[in-house]
Amino acid sequence: MSSFKPHDNRAWLGVLPVVLIVGFSAVIPLMTVLNYSVQDILDFNSRFFVGFQWYRETLHDPRFLSAFVRQITFSLTVLLIEIPLGIAVAKGIPKTGRLTPLILILLALPLLIPWNVVATIWQIFARPDIGLLGVGINALGISYNYTSEPLHAWLTLVAMDVWHWTSLVALLSFAGLTAIQLPFYQAAELDGANKWQVFRLVELPRLRGVLIIAILLRLMDSFMIYTEPFVLTGGGPGDTTTFLSQYLATMAVGQFDLGPAAAFSVIYFLFILLFCWLFYTSVALDDDS
């Protein structure tokens, strides 16, 4: 945002529609969740105030804690793969030429497939009886079955997430790379920089903006992942691939434990906010120094 913008409170009129429409879908449900989270709801006519009991119980629930650890492990793993891979893919795309739009469209494809279809595609692809991947790996002499082996299920989920989302990082990085002007490269060449130094000192600093967007989006979305594991593994085998969203959905819709589910929701939301805020402020602090 530029610094010489005029101060005018009538500008609120311009943002009012957004405030109304988002407020309608955000504030009322959030209030409902907060309201439920401090009550014991037997049915809609008999409910008691229980204070912070559900919060305490959730934070001491071993199933919540293990789902939380699984969630963090998963999110960090996919971020560590997708960000570098996305940058590398973006560097491989020719900046101009007839192939460029074709490559970009191809990259955008996985992003436009409904999430449960993504999981269906991987189900068909990875099944050890009918899938190309499943049959292929078993033909190499490695026993692979994601429906019964927890580790295989987990690795299949990571492979699917990488397939699904690396494109987003690649597209954003490509946009960042094409915005770098030629003189920067010429100056680096004059200084005798090698390819790695050009990447490290010229390109990477200018990718900062897009990478912040990419990391934030991937952090939020991988932390909310629901549909893909739900369809592909159903959270199993056992609960080895049950992440936070699925645990919550079972609790709220499956078992109708409204109070505990609401407390869970609030804690869950606060954690995502905290992560994003920590990341954002550390980046902002870095900016100042």
Place this chain on the structure above:
Amino acid sequence: MTRSFSRWVLVSYGIYLLLPLYWLLSMAVRTNAEIVGDFSVLPQSPTLANFAEIFSSPVWYQAFGNSLTYVAINTLISLAVAIPAAYTFSRYRFLGDKQLFFWLLTNRMAPPAVFLLPFFQLYSAIGLFDTPLAVALAHCLFTVPLSVWILEGFFSAVPTELDEMAKIDGHGFLYFFFRVFLPINRGAIGVTLFFCFMFSWVELLLARTLSGASSKPIVVVMTRTISASGMDWGVLAAAGVLTVIPGILVVWFVRKDLVKGFALGRVS
């Protein structure tokens, strides 16, 4: 990171990207007997029977219609409210502007699972449950903040001198906005359209919760089919192929804007 290395990464990633898609397509043109029978990489006797089954069943094409309806409504609402807001954020400072911007983004961070039940109650209470409008409004929760975020970046990159020149030329604000400002930001609107479509079309959890029997979206019908008729892999794959097509059409229509928009956006 040398050029040849990154080319190699791009090509291998491209293969990785295409293999599951190839498998989906190849499953869609096989009969179930062939799928569960002997394994073969190429379809032995390609058939369109799976697609024919989908097109002959109203459940399937109505579901397609339902999904496209709420995606279209959602995209229209998102653009209609996000464009003025993004322009305002990019041109003025006002009381609480930074806080408002951050509040909008926090909605993008709210896990849909958190809102399932309250949404269900809210939309039932106002009589919108089981209509495309309910899903469209619920999806606004994340498409509107994202649209404002993307558009604000693009709009801020347009110099304010442009606004002033239009004023000097004697044009009213509305003329400037619709005839000058929006046309030069076509790329930005294309990119935003792409993201709105993307996040609304692909979402399952809210769409499933807010639609009953009469507005069932395609993503829901797909999950039902798996459980209803055992494992009808062929039809499932064919339906998967069909759900990819609207995405391809959208990218195709905005392809020029997408390339330009991504490249010109205030991304660095």
